[in-house]
Amino acid sequence: MRQSELFTKTRREAPKDEAAKNAELLIRAGYIHKEMAGVYSYLPLGLRVFNNVVRIIREEMNAIGGQELELTTLQSPELWKKSDRWRDDSIDVWFKTALKDGGELGLGTTHEEPMTALMTEYVSSYKDLPKYVYQFQTKFRNEKRAKSGILRTREFVMKDLYSFSKDEKEFRTFYEKCAAAYKKIFDRAGIGDTTFRTFASGGSFSKYSDEFQCVCDTGEDTVYIDEKKRIGVNKEVYTDEVLTDLGIAKAELKERKAIEVGNIFPLGTRFSDALGLRYKDEHGKEVPVVMGSYGIGPGRLMGTIVEVLADAKGIVWPEEVAPYAVHILSITGGNRDVSTEADRLYELLRENGIETLYDDRDIRAGEKFADSDLIGIPKRVIVSEKTMSEGGVEVVLRKDGSTTFVAESDIIGHLAT
Amino acid sequence: MRQSELFTKTRREAPKDEAAKNAELLIRAGYIHKEMAGVYSYLPLGLRVFNNVVRIIREEMNAIGGQELELTTLQSPELWKKSDRWRDDSIDVWFKTALKDGGELGLGTTHEEPMTALMTEYVSSYKDLPKYVYQFQTKFRNEKRAKSGILRTREFVMKDLYSFSKDEKEFRTFYEKCAAAYKKIFDRAGIGDTTFRTFASGGSFSKYSDEFQCVCDTGEDTVYIDEKKRIGVNKEVYTDEVLTDLGIAKAELKERKAIEVGNIFPLGTRFSDALGLRYKDEHGKEVPVVMGSYGIGPGRLMGTIVEVLADAKGIVWPEEVAPYAVHILSITGGNRDVSTEADRLYELLRENGIETLYDDRDIRAGEKFADSDLIGIPKRVIVSEKTMSEGGVEVVLRKDGSTTFVAESDIIGHLAT
Numbered sequence: 001m002r003q004s005e006l007f008t009k010t011r012r013e014a015p016k017d018e019a020a021k022n023a024e025l026l027i028r029a030g031y032i033h034k035e036m037a038g039v040y041s042y043l044p045l046g047l048r049v050f051n052n053v054v055r056i057i058r059e060e061m062n063a064i065g066g067q068e069l070e071l072t073t074l075q076s077p078e079l080w081k082k083s084d085r086w087r088d089d090s091i092d093v094w095f096k097t098a099l100k101d102g103g104e105l106g107l108g109t110t111h112e113e114p115m116t117a118l119m120t121e122y123v124s125s126y127k128d129l130p131k132y133v134y135q136f137q138t139k140f141r142n143e144k145r146a147k148s149g150i151l152r153t154r155e156f157v158m159k160d161l162y163s164f165s166k167d168e169k170e171f172r173t174f175y176e177k178c179a180a181a182y183k184k185i186f187d188r189a190g191i192g193d194t195t196f197r198t199f200a201s202g203g204s205f206s207k208y209s210d211e212f213q214c215v216c217d218t219g220e221d222t223v224y225i226d227e228k229k230r231i232g233v234n235k236e237v238y239t240d241e242v243l244t245d246l247g248i249a250k251a252e253l254k255e256r257k258a259i260e261v262g263n264i265f266p267l268g269t270r271f272s273d274a275l276g277l278r279y280k281d282e283h284g285k286e287v288p289v290v291m292g293s294y295g296i297g298p299g300r301l302m303g304t305i306v307e308v309l310a311d312a313k314g315i316v317w318p319e320e321v322a323p324y325a326v327h328i329l330s331i332t333g334g335n336r337d338v339s340t341e342a343d344r345l346y347e348l349l350r351e352n353g354i355e356t357l358y359d360d361r362d363i364r365a366g367e368k369f370a371d372s373d374l375i376g377i378p379k380r381v382i383v384s385e386k387t388m389s390e391g392g393v394e395v396v397l398r399k400d401g402s403t404t405f406v407a408e409s410d411i412i413g414h415l416a417t
Numbered sequence: 418m419r420q421s422e423l424f425t426k427t428r429r430e431a432p433k434d435e436a437a438k439n440a441e442l443l444i445r446a447g448y449i450h451k452e453m454a455g456v457y458s459y460l461p462l463g464l465r466v467f468n469n470v471v472r473i474i475r476e477e478m479n480a481i482g483g484q485e486l487e488l489t490t491l492q493s494p495e496l497w498k499k500s501d502r503w504r505d506d507s508i509d510v511w512f513k514t515a516l517k518d519g520g521e522l523g524l525g526t527t528h529e530e531p532m533t534a535l536m537t538e539y540v541s542s543y544k545d546l547p548k549y550v551y552q553f554q555t556k557f558r559n560e561k562r563a564k565s566g567i568l569r570t571r572e573f574v575m576k577d578l579y580s581f582s583k584d585e586k587e588f589r590t591f592y593e594k595c596a597a598a599y600k601k602i603f604d605r606a607g608i609g610d611t612t613f614r615t616f617a618s619g620g621s622f623s624k625y626s627d628e629f630q631c632v633c634d635t636g637e638d639t640v641y642i643d644e645k646k647r648i649g650v651n652k653e654v655y656t657d658e659v660l661t662d663l664g665i666a667k668a669e670l671k672e673r674k675a676i677e678v679g680n681i682f683p684l685g686t687r688f689s690d691a692l693g694l695r696y697k698d699e700h701g702k703e704v705p706v707v708m709g710s711y712g713i714g715p716g717r718l719m720g721t722i723v724e725v726l727a728d729a730k731g732i733v734w735p736e737e738v739a740p741y742a743v744h745i746l747s748i749t750g751g752n753r754d755v756s757t758e759a760d761r762l763y764e765l766l767r768e769n770g771i772e773t774l775y776d777d778r779d780i781r782a783g784e785k786f787a788d789s790d791l792i793g794i795p796k797r798v799i800v801s802e803k804t805m806s807e808g809g810v811e812v813v814l815r816k817d818g819s820t821t822f823v824a825e826s827d828i829i830g831h832l833a834t
Contacts, residue, residue, distance in 0.1 A: 007484055007539050007548045033535055041488045041535070050487075067424055070467075071458045073490070073555065074572050097514045097524065100561050107514065107524075118450055118458070122424050131424045138490065138555065144517050154516075155491050 001044075001324070002346075003359045006030075008043050010371045021218060022303035023149025025315050029374045031323075038146025038154040040299075045375070048323035050157075053298040054136055056188045056320060057159050060181040064174070066134045066161055071114050073138060075106040079113040083274040093141040107140035112293060115162045116271040123164065123289065126281050130170055134161035136298070148220065150303040151259060161294040166281070171290045175264060178294050182212055182262050189301055190318025191308055195261060198223050198232035199246060206266035208237070213258035214304050221260055224253035232256075259304045267291040309399075315376030316399050324357040326415055327377035331365045331384035342383040345393065345411070352412050373398070379415060418461075418741070419763075420776045423447075425460050427788045438635060439720035440566025442732050446791045448740075455563025455571035457716075462792070465740035467574075470715040471553055473605045473737060474576050477598040481591070483551045483578055488531050490555060492523040496530040500691040510558040524557035529710060532579045533688040540581065540706060543698050547587055551578035553715070565637065567720040568676060578711040583698070588707045592681060595711050599629055599679050606718055607735025608725055612678060615640050615649035616663060623683035625654070630675035631721050638677055641670035649673075676721045684708040726816075732793030733816050741774040743832055744794035748782045748801035759800040762810065762828070769829050790815070796832060 008030030015034070018024045023040070026032045031046030042050050058068065080086035086106070088094055095107040108114070115133065123129060139158050146154055161178070165171035179197060186195040195214040202209045213223045213232060222235040226248065233248060243250055269288040272278065277289045302321070309316045319325065326349060330342035339360070346358040357377060359368050372380050382394040392407040395414065406414045425447030432451070435441045440457070443449045448463030459467050475485065497503035503523070505511055512524040525531070532550065540546060556575045563571055578595070582588035596614060603612040612631040619626045630640045630649060639652040643665065650665060660667055686705040689695065694706045719738070726733045736742065743766060747759035756777070763775040774794060776785050789797050799811040809824040812831065823831045 005482075007536070007545070007550060009539055033538075035489050035491070035531060036493045039489050039491045041486060041531070043486050044484045047485055047487055065422075067461045068464055069458060069460050070464055072452050072456050072572055074452070074456045074557070076453045095514045095522075097512045100559050105512075114452060114458070119424070121450075122426055128424070133424060140491070142517050155489055 001357050003357060004361045006044065006357075008045065010374055018149060019147055020149030020151065020303075020307075021310065022151060022306040025306055025310055025374070026150065026303070029315060029371075029376070031315075032150065038143055038152070040150055040153060045323045046302075049302055049317065049321055050298055052321045052323075053189060053301050054157075054159075057185055057296055057298060058136070060185050060188075061132075061134050061159065061161055064132065064177050064181050066132045068134055068136075070135045071108070071111050071118075071137055073107050073140065075108050075114065077104055077106070079117050079275065080106065083113055083271060085113065093143060095140045095142045108137070109139055109141050110158075110293075111135070111137065111160055112162065112267065112271045112291075113275065116275040116277050116291070119164055119289070120275065120277050123277060123279055125279055126166055129279060129289065130163065130165045130174065132161060132163050132174065134159060134294075148218075148303075150299045151307075152220070153299065156297055156299050159296045159298065163292040163294070164277070165290045165292075166279070168290055171266065171292055175266065175292055178264055178292075179210060182264070182294075182296070185296065186212060186214070186261065188318075188320050190305055190321065191261070191301075194308060196223070196225050196230055196232045196258075198225075198234050198258075199237060199242070200234040200263070201236050202266060205268050205270050209263060209265040211260050212262035214261045214308060215256045215258050216304065216307050217257050218307055219257040219259040221258050223256055223258045225256050225258075226252040227254065228252065232258075259300070259307065261301050261304050262294075262296040264294045265292060267293055310376070313370075314374035317376045317378060319378050322376070322378050324355045324377050326354055326356045326379045326381055327372050327375065328356055328358045328381045328383065329365075329368045329372055330358075330360055331368070331382060333365075333385060335385055338383060338385060338388065341388055345381070345383060348412070349415065352416065354412070354415055381411075381415070418774050420774060421778045423461065423774075425462065427791055435566060436564055437566030437568065437720075437724075438727065439568060439723040442723055442727055442791070443567065443720070446732060446788075446793070448732075449567065455560055455569070457567055457570060462740045463719075466719055466734065466738055467715055469738045469740075470606060470718050471574075471576075474602055474713055474715060475553070477602050477605075478549075478551050478576065478578055481549065481594050481598050483549045485551055485553075487552045488525070488528050488535075488554055490524050490557065492525050492531065494521055494523070496534050496692065497523065500530055500688060502530065510560060512557045512559045525554070526556055526558050527575075527710075528552070528554065528577055529579065529684065529688045529708075530692065533692040533694050533708070536581055536706070537692065537694050540694060540696055542696055543583055546696060546706065547580065547582045547591065549578060549580050549591065551576060551711075565635075565720075567716045568724075569637070570716065573714055573716050576713045576715065580709040580711070581694070582707045582709075583696070585707055588683065588709055592683065592709055595681055595709075596627060599681070599711075599713070602713065603629060603631070603678065605735075605737050607722055607738065608678070608718075611725060613640070613642050613647055613649045613675075615642075615651050615675075616654060616659070617651040617680070618653050619683060622685050622687050626680060626682040628677050629679035631678045631725060632673045632675045633721065633724050634674050635724055636674040636676040638675050640673055640675045642673050642675075643669040644671065645669065649675075676717070676724065678718050678721050679711075679713040681711045682709060684710055727793070730787075731791035734793045734795060736795050739793070739795050741772045741794050743771055743773045743796045743798055744789050744792065745773055745775045745798045745800065746782075746785045746789055747775075747777055748785070748799060750782075750802060752802055755800060755802060755805065758805055762798070762800060765829070766832065769833065771829070771832055798828075798832070 033041040198211045198213045200211045223232045225232040272288040332338040349356045380396040450458040615628045615630045617628045642649040689705040749755040766773045797813040
């Protein structure tokens with residue numbers, strides 16, 4: 001993409017109404033646009049990052065047997081009354097609306113009920129199980145406050161997977177498989193080192209659930225982390241009794257602020273009982289399906305990457321999520337030959353399938369460098385009179401500023417890796 | 418995908434509450450699930466088709482310079498009051514909801530207002546224009562009746578592109594470019610032959626708009642088509658005066674029922690005036706941006722393909738939108754060697770990047786054939802004792818039932834084309 005054609009522009013000044021670093025940087029760099037508190041649009045650069053995060057999650061969910069579908073936002077009360085979650089004191093973040101004829105509807109905050117109801121149409125025998133079904137679906141949550149940028153919003157896409165197993169043992173096997181897939185996702189998203197599997201409350205469904213908490217000073221959650229064992233405990237269950245139960249030594253734990261970037265949750269038969277999801281086992285006996293739910297918000301993950309990896313100059317994207325792999329900067333100093341050479345290089349990279357943003361704008365070099373730092377693409381390629389006279393380009397890594405001179409003949413080999 | 422692992426199943430009986438052919442077939446074959454009237458989930462097979470339709474549209478929008486973003490569902494009244502479209506008698510299909518603190522919100526039915534407001538932040542000079550911005554975004558429309566399956570729903574994704582041009586001439590050039598892109602989209606989606614560009618009312622914005630109407634007996638619209646010239650006129654503007662104005666001969670027109678699969682719409686300065694989207698021209702004079710909007714609903718397009726191309730046995734997908742390119746049916750007759758051979762073939766196709774659904778279920782041959790007809794994948798590959806003894810497979814085209822015997826050594830070459 002030629003930057004001169006991109007409709008968004010960077011801005012120097014921070015937006016006045018944003019306290020969160022992720023929103024400030026993402027807005028300044030032209031990744032997102034605030035529609036109202038807690039409601040953000042994704043601009044072209046932002047949508048590219050978002051889609052990369054989605055792709056990583058999708059690949060890992062498919063690898064563990066997930067089947068993708070897409071349920072709806074509009075929810076009729078019927079199903080939710082069966083599980084007693086229609087009441088506003090049961091789920092306190094409902095947005096409700098109404099049909100023309102007056103029938104009340106809700107905007108889905110989560111999808112256990114419709115997913116369970118759907119499965120009753122397809123599951124009747126032990127032969128139909130296990131099944132793992134997921135979606136990337138927009139949730140609506142009527143949050144009272146929304147001041148953490150894209151970390152906590154009123155409208156956001158969630159990857160929610162639901163597991164349907166014959167029994168507790170089969171469920172646990174998948175639960176651990178999904179935990180391992182989550183680890184891969186956070187590794188690929190560049191926050192693996194700072195993300196810990198953390199025991200949390202199981203709510204009314206089970207003893208514990210597991211969260212994936214990314215340590216970060218601006219996080220909303222407080223967790224206690226054993227950095228050697230790479231596990232942790234959420235403050236909400238941090239008691240001597242629980243530590244003993246889990247076999248965790250208090251002395252090894254450090255208190256940290258963290259962002260919950262994922263969670264996996266045993267649901268037992270809470271929803272299969274409420275919605276009648278049963279199957280006949282090998283002896284012909286009807287038993288309820290054992291369920292679990294597994295969530296990751298791609299937008300929150302994207303915001304967390306910004307919070308954790310950004311530096312004083314701007315965003316620093318890890319390779320797999322970056323909007324482009326390479327950012328070409330032409331530093332022409334008014335010399336048209338430099339533009340021509342940069343144009344040629346841009347076409348060469350495109351032909352070789354290297355995703356490239358090309359700053360071909362007629363502006364000062366200093367502005368190009370500042371914008372490039374702010375936007376945070378992993379590899380910057382500088383084309384100037386100087387690099388041309390030396391027969392190559394300068395490649396600068398965004399993450400550490402290290403510079404390498406790459407000869408013309410090595411450019412594709414160097415950038416493709 | 419092994420069909421034994423797919424969680425959906427086909428059903429023989431038509432759903433009782435569906436009058437529309439598209440919904441009946443798509444539900445029976447396991448493509449969609451009805452949540453309530455006018456609200457459908459997309460199951461794994463359906464999501465694959467839907468995503469293929471989206472991919473076609475995205476490629477053609479990118480090819481004419483479209484930049485993709487994604488705006489939000491939640492809409493605050495502020496912007497819509499500026500254009501006087503917040504009132505329920507101005508847009509009569511609003512779903513409204515409210516924040517916890519009582520502030521009223523709407524669910525976006527269309528996005529001219531937020532898109533125009535967004536552009537005011539990035540457009541100030543003639544150098545910033547033209548720009549073409551689009552999204553695949555979920556619209557909510559509080560339709561009184563919803564009985565046409567996925568052709569008219571209360572919640573649906575729309576591709577809406579908005580053009581921002583310096584003047585009428587620049588706008589018209591893009592308008593025709595987009596019309597040509599739409600033609601390509603409908604060709605690739607397999608309904609090009611039966612889809613006609615049709616003059617329709619321009620509403621309060623301009624004299625005419627253009628619709629793309631796919632001739633179909635179950636369509637809601639009435640159009641008058643000149644089949645030779647491949648143009649038409651919507652009944653809503655079918656008067657002698659309009660025909661004269663357009664230079665269309667009444668004698669050449671035939672009345673037809675049709676489904677509107679796309680529309681392109683001159684907006685003039687209706688929204689740029691209301692929301693203050695102006696730019697400075699080359700003489701420093703401030704003038705309003707000239708806009709247009711361009712819509713296609715991928716779900717409606719998918720439903721139209723079913724309505725138009727299905728036969729008595731089931732759905733017939735064109736190649737570019739089909740959920741899989743090939744459907745392998747193993748007709749084992751209890752012979753394990755046939756299963757082994759079909760397994761091997763399935764792996765071979767996967768290794769060669771041919772997207773394949775493999776009916777490996779232990780059911781009668783007749784059921785497999787009936788399901789395969791219903792599901793409608795373009796190429797069916799039959800593996801049986803007979804084909805094995807002849808050293809190849811039988812390939813049956815869904816669209817015309819024609820059968821070809823393909824020798825083992827030619828299979829990949831034959832199926833990859």
